[in-house]
Amino acid sequence: MSKTHRKISVTGEEMVIEINKDIDRYQESVAMGLTVKQLIFSVASVVCGGGIVLLLYRYIGLTGSAYIAIPVVAPIALGGFYTYNEMSFFDVMQRKIHMMFGNQALSYVSTEGEMVLKAYELAFANTSRVPSIKYKGKQLKTGTVSVNTTIGNQNNKEAFEAVKRKMKVMIIGCIVAIILAIAGTFAYKYLG
Structure with missing residues (x-):
């Protein structure tokens, strides 16, 4: 972390104090350069990992x-050390799981009236620029805009669903790989 030097003059003598440039990212270390959160998660991961190894060592x-x-x-270790946009590992994973299983695809629903849309489509079909149309005292702006928003929304929804399916398959594949690794370990130990 880069530091800036501040010179302070006290009774004619200069004193140099080092201050972090990015004061928002400053972390107070407790032991071995780790913060309290990192230290707690480190100890928890070592205890869990050591406990599992000691319990299963005799069998496999x-x-x-x-x-x-x-x-x-x-x-457990990632929970203490990993941050993304100031979110912890568990917050990031919770959002990813919510995006895969609990999130609904958003689609655009037009709030304009049917008359305005038909007038717009007719005007757009006749010229490349849309003339201003009056509707209930309001004047619409002129411009060139694609009318096929429903096709674009359909493509976006299909793309979102495809990514959602791909993410589900990846997570299920990882879970299956872990289960197969555990089963293979047991099979190797007892059958081999």
């Missing part, structure tokens, strides 16, 4: 127990 060996401990320890 060191390698197998380490493979099982990693998916448990990784989210």
Whole structure:
């Protein structure tokens, strides 16, 4: 982190004080350069990982127990160290899961009246520029605008649904891979 030097004169002597340039990102370290949050999550991940390895070591060996401990320890460690736009790892994952399963696709619904749209389409079909149209005392602006908004909205909705399906398949694939890794570890230990 870069620092700026501030010179302060006290009774004729100069004193140099180092101040962080980006004071918003300053973190107070507690132990070994870690913040309180990072220290707590580090200890929790080491305790969980060590506990899993010690409990499963007798049954499936060191390698197998380490493979099982990693998916448990990784989210705990990320919870203390990972930040994105000042959100913690758990906040980011909660938003991603909400976007995959709980989010509805947004679509545009026109608030203009049917008469205005028909007049606009007729005028647009005749010329490349739309003349001003009066409707209930309001005057619409002139300009060139695409009338096929429903097709664009349909494409956006389809693209959103495709990305949503792809994300679901990726998460399900990761879960299946973890389950297969655990099953393979047990099979290797007991059948091999």
